[in-house]
Amino acid sequence: MNTEKLIEKQISSRLVFDGVVAHLYLDEILLPNGERSTREYLKHNGAVAVLAIDKDDNAYIVNQYRYPHGRVITEIPAGKLDFAEEDHLEAAMRELREETGLTSASVTYLGEYIPSPALLSEVIYLYYATDLSLGAQDLDEDEFLSVEKLPFDMLVQKVLNGEITDGKTVCAVLKVDKMRNEKK
Amino acid sequence: MNTEKLIEKQISSRLVFDGVVAHLYLDEILLPNGERSTREYLKHNGAVAVLAIDKDDNAYIVNQYRYPHGRVITEIPAGKLDFAEEDHLEAAMRELREETGLTSASVTYLGEYIPSPALLSEVIYLYYATDLSLGAQDLDEDEFLSVEKLPFDMLVQKVLNGEITDGKTVCAVLKVDKMRNEKK
Numbered sequence: 001m002n003t004e005k006l007i008e009k010q011i012s013s014r015l016v017f018d019g020v021v022a023h024l025y026l027d028e029i030l031l032p033n034g035e036r037s038t039r040e041y042l043k044h045n046g047a048v049a050v051l052a053i054d055k056d057d058n059a060y061i062v063n064q065y066r067y068p069h070g071r072v073i074t075e076i077p078a079g080k081l082d083f084a085e086e087d088h089l090e091a092a093m094r095e096l097r098e099e100t101g102l103t104s105a106s107v108t109y110l111g112e113y114i115p116s117p118a119l120l121s122e123v124i125y126l127y128y129a130t131d132l133s134l135g136a137q138d139l140d141e142d143e144f145l146s147v148e149k150l151p152f153d154m155l156v157q158k159v160l161n162g163e164i165t166d167g168k169t170v171c172a173v174l175k176v177d178k179m180r181n182e183k184k
Numbered sequence: 185m186n187t188e189k190l191i192e193k194q195i196s197s198r199l200v201f202d203g204v205v206a207h208l209y210l211d212e213i214l215l216p217n218g219e220r221s222t223r224e225y226l227k228h229n230g231a232v233a234v235l236a237i238d239k240d241d242n243a244y245i246v247n248q249y250r251y252p253h254g255r256v257i258t259e260i261p262a263g264k265l266d267f268a269e270e271d272h273l274e275a276a277m278r279e280l281r282e283e284t285g286l287t288s289a290s291v292t293y294l295g296e297y298i299p300s301p302a303l304l305s306e307v308i309y310l311y312y313a314t315d316l317s318l319g320a321q322d323l324d325e326d327e328f329l330s331v332e333k334l335p336f337d338m339l340v341q342k343v344l345n346g347e348i349t350d351g352k353t354v355c356a357v358l359k360v361d362k363m364r365n366e367k368k
Contacts, residue, residue, distance in 0.1 A: 003247065003249070003256040003330075005328070005330075006247065006248065006249040006256055006328050006329065006330065007249055007256075008249050008251050016201055017200055017201050017208055017224075019210065019222075019224040020222065020224065021224055021302075021303070022208060022224035022225070022226075022303065024201055024206060024208055026203065027251070029251065031326060031328065032249075032328045033328070035326070037326050038203075038204065039251040039252070040201075040203040040204060040205055040206035041206070041251065041252040042206075042226070042252075042303060043252075044303075063187065063190065064190065064301075065187070065190040065191055065192050065216075066301035066302060067192050067211070067213065067223040067225065067302075068223070068225040068226075068227075068301065068302070068303070068304060068305040069298070069301055069305060069307075072187040072190055072191075073298065073301045075301065111346035111349065112346060112349040113349060113351050113354065114253070114257065114349045114350050114351055115299040115300040115304075115351050116299040116300050116304060116306065116351075117248075117250035117252065117253055117257045117259065117350055118205070118250060118251075118252070119205070119206065119226065119252070119304065119306075120252060120299075120300060120303065120304070121252040121253060122300065122303075123253075123349075142215060142219070142221050144189070144190050144215065144216045144217070145190065146187075146189075146190065159359075160359065160362065160363075162295035162296060165295065165296040165297060165298045165307075166298050166301055167297050167298055167299050167300075167351040167352070167355060168351070170297065170355045170358075170359075171351060171354045171355060171358070174354075174355070174358035174359065174362060175343075175344065175354075175358065177362070178344065178358060178361070178362075179344075181365075
């Protein structure tokens with residue numbers, strides 16, 4: 001693939017809104033044909049998400065009100081990196097522990113997940129955690145969520161029938177399902 | 185699940201940046217515990233994406249420079265709804281035709297995909313298109329992409345080995361793979 005002819009070059013970059021979580025940039029760019037254009041996007045340090053499954057094959061999910069969607073959405077435990085260079089695995093284990101109280105003695109990396117390549121610079125690092133021990137939840141002050149566990153097979157069905165639609169959750173569940181079916 | 189205790193209520197809403205594609209809102213909200221907080225998010229009309237597979241079992245993918253990531257990313261054909269009430273299937277067929285030149289005589293709906301529930305209101309409607317005919321590509325003026333076709337099995341492998349990381353693409357590929365394996 002000749003990617004040279006697809007490249008966009010930065011002319012200038014301006015931070016137009018610097019919020020608590022949203023850092024919005026408006027960049028002037030040069031298109032591959034030499035014309036000028038603009039790109040608007042949110043800069044993001046990255047995030048982690050963890051599909052945790054216990055010895056009885058139950059998966060842990062969190063239900064959380066997602067304000068932009070005006071409803072509760074079901075997701076696997078996840079959270080932002082505290083800083084860009086934070087160790088991904090450590091961050092994943094922290095978020096899992098804080099949101100569910102779980103620690104894991106066996107973690108597999110499932111790869112990167114890019115939620116929205118045109119609008120967000122965010123990359124989410126996905127993990128699969130087993131060999132679990134349950135301790136106490138430790139939520140941030142402004143974090144409200146309810147944890148549920150359900151059989152992994154049922155979670156796969158909820159992904160396939162469209163009940164679960166969160167992208168990182170769908171990706172992690174179907175990747176783990178595929179891995180397990182290939183081992184059989 | 186008792187979701188009442190998770191709900192966040194709007195106090196006020198303010199459009200802080202109204203760009204070409206990014207419409208950034210800063211809302212003041214009431215948390216479930218009665219405290220005040222803020223939410224920053226991009227409002228979005230929604231989008232569509234299509235996994236198209238021909239009679240020889242080749243899938244069509246597009247390679248596109250994604251400025252926030254500073255590199256070319258491989259995705260299935262996709263695009264924004266032109267307006268919020270646009271028919272999803274019509275939009276999906278338009279984007280497929282514009283980006284690849286393909287029309288399809290058999291389309292299956294794969295469900296919703298939520299790319300980033302905390303930061304974007306965007307929902308992407310996923311489709312699986314077969315029975316294809318190839319016509320001419322018809323790109324927007326500022327759209328630069330290269331179309332490739334590759335065997336569907338190879339696309340599944342690229343998802344599993346982490347070469348393909350775009351979320352909507354991973355979701356559509358693994359859903360179709362699972363559907364096809366269950367039919368066998």
